[in-house]
Amino acid sequence: MKIVMDARFTRTDFHDGISRYGSSLIEATAKIADVTMLINDERQLQLLPEVPWIKVNSPLSPMELFVSRKVNPLNPDAVFTPLQTMGSWGRKYGLILTLQDLIYYQHPEPPGFLPLPVRVLWRLYHKAYWPQRLLLNRADLVATISWTSKRLIEEFRLTQRPIRIIGNAPQPGKTPRDPVISPEKTLIYMGSFMPYKNVETMLKGMSDLPDFSLHLLSRITPERRTELEALIPQGARVIFHNGVSDQEYDDLVLRATAVVTLSKAEGYGLPLVEAMTLGTPVVVADTEIFREVGGDAASYVPAEDPAAFARAVQALAEPEEWRRRSVASLQRAASYSWERSAQALLSMAEEAAQLHRVRR
Template sequence: MSQAPSVGKPKIVMDARFTRIDHHDGISRYGASLIAAVAPYADVTMLIHDERQLALLPDLPWVKINSPLSPMELFVAREVNKLGADLVFCPMQTMGSWGRKYPLVLTLHDLIYYEHPAPPGFLPAPVRVLWRLYHKAFWPQRLLLNRADAVATISQTTLGLMRKHTLTKRPIKIIGNAPQGDRMPRDPAGEPEKSLTYMGSFMPYKNVETLIRGMAGLPDFTLNLLSRITPERRAELEALVPSGATVVFHNGVTDAEYDELLLRTTALVTLSKAEGYGLPLVEAMALGTPVVVADTDIFREVGGTAAHYVPADSPTEFAAAVRGLADRAKWAASSTASVAQAATFAWDASARELLAMARELRD
C-alpha cells in the first residue's frame, strides 16, 4: 500500500516487523508507540511481515515483506529501495542493509545479553545458538551498527555503555521510551490495595526469585506476577513461595487489566539486574503508582528521586521498602512525585529527535 507524500514532510519508513501478533512486548510497544508519535510530522510507511501485526499498529500505510528472521533479510534493501524513503528506521540493529539506497537508523536498546547471554525462549533453536555466539564478543555488534548512518538508543545508561565499549563509530542519538498518553493518574489521597505488581519476563536476570522470597516479610500483601510464563518456569518459582505468602501468577493480562491493577496496587516492583530502560516503571509512575526497584544505574535514570531503591539481592530490604509505603502520607507523596517524574518522558520528544536525525541525514 502507498500514499501520496505531503509537501514538506519527510518520507519515513518504519520497520514494524518486530511487532507482536497478539500482545506487545517491550520492543513491540516501543516501535508501535514511536510510529504513532512520528506520524503527525512525516509521511510514514510501515514494514510488516504478517497482517495480524496491524491490530497492534497505528492505521497507517504499510508494505508487507519478509520476516526479519528470514534468510531473505540479507536482501531486504531491494524491496525497501522501491519506497523512496528519506529515512528508514529500525527498532533493532539486525535489519539487512546490503545494496541500500536510503539513510538508515538502527537501534540498540541495551547490552543485557552480554552479561546475561541466555536467549529469549520464543526464538527458533538455530537462532538461539547464534544468539549465544553473537554475545560472546563485541565485534559482531560493531559490525551491525556500523552499517547504519546513525544509531539510536533509548537511555543515557545504554549510551554510556555503548561509548565505553566503542560499539559504533556512527553518531548515537537517544530516541527514548515513554508511557502511553491520555492516562489519568490515580488520586494520591486514595487508599491503595495491599498488593504489589510485577510486569516483566521471568528470565533469570529479572530476579523474580528475590521478589518472591521477600514476600516472607509481607504476609498481608499479594504479589501479582502479570506476564505469561511457561509451566516449567512457573513450577520453579512456585516452589520458592514462602509459607503464608500470597503470590498470584496471572499468565498474561490485557492492557486494560494492567492499568486497572496499577491504579489500585500499593507499588509496582522489580528487582531486575539489567534493563535498557524499564518501561513498566514509567507506566506505573504515570498513573501515580509508586515503584520499588533494584538500585541500578538505569532505574536511577528512569526513576529519579521518585522511586524507592533497594539492593537487588536483598529480600528483607525489599520488604522493608514496601512496608515504608504503608505510611499514608509517605505513599501520597510518592504517588505525586511519581507522576511528575513520568512527565519528563514523552513520545513527542522522541518523535522530534528522530525527525531531526532525518533532516541531518537528508541534508
C-alpha cells in the same frame, strides 16, 4: 521528511517491549512526517496504527540481506528500525539502526520463543562484541533508548557512528489515581521470568510482608512457574496471572501500593514509567538505568537483599509517605512522552539523510 519505519518486530497476538516501542513510535511520528511501515505478516496490522504499509520478507529470512531492493523504490529520506539487524546492501537512503540495550552481553540466555537455530546464534553472538560492531557500523546513525545504554555502547566502542537517544514512553491518555485514596496492599510485577529479572529475591522478601500480596502478571511457562512456586515462603500470598489485558493491567496498577522489580539489567524499565504515569510508586533495584528513569520518585534497594525490599514496601504502608511518593511519581512521569521521542526521531532522520548524501 519521508521516513520508512520497520514494523516487522511487531507481534501478532499481544505487545512485548520491542513491539510496543515500535508501534507507539510509528503512531507518534506519523503525525509529523510522511511515514510508511514495513511489515511481514498482515496480522501485525491489528497492533499497529493506521499508517501506509508494504509487506516484505521476515527480518529473520535470508532475503533480509536484500531488503533494500524493496525499500529503495519508496524513495525514503531515511529508514528507522527498532533493532540492529536490518539488511543494508545497496541502500539509497539514510539508515538508523537501534541497539536497545546490552542486557544479553551480561545475561546471554536467549528468549525461549525463538527457534532453536536462532537461539544458538543468539548466544554465540553475545559472547563477543565484534559482530555488534559490524552491524552497527553499517548505519548512518545509531539510536538507543536511554543515556545508560548510550554510555555502555560508548564504553565498549560498539560503533563509530553518532549515537542519539529516542526514549521509551508510556501510552497516552491515562487517567492517574487520586493520591488521597489509600491503596490496596498489593504489589505488581510486570516483566519476564528470565533469571536476570531476579523475581526470586522478591519472592523471598514476601516472607516479611504478610499483609501484602504479590501479583506476577506476565505469561509464564509451566516449568518456570513450578520453579518459582517452590520458592514462595509459607504463608506468603503470590498470584500468577499468566498474562493480563492492557485494561486489567491498568486496573491492578491503579489500586496497588507499588509496582516492583529487582531486575539486575534493563535497557529502560517501561513498567516504572507506566506505573508513575498512573501515580503509583515504584520499588526497584538500585541500578544505573532505574536511577535514570525513576529519579527522586522511586524507592531503591540492593537487588539481592529481600529484607531491604520488604522494608521499602513497608515504608509505603505509611499513608503520608505513600502520598508523597505518588505525587513525586506523577511529576517524574510528566517528562516522558511519545511526542518528544517522535521529534527526536525526526531530527535523526534529517541528520541520517544528510550523512548518507555526504558518504555517497
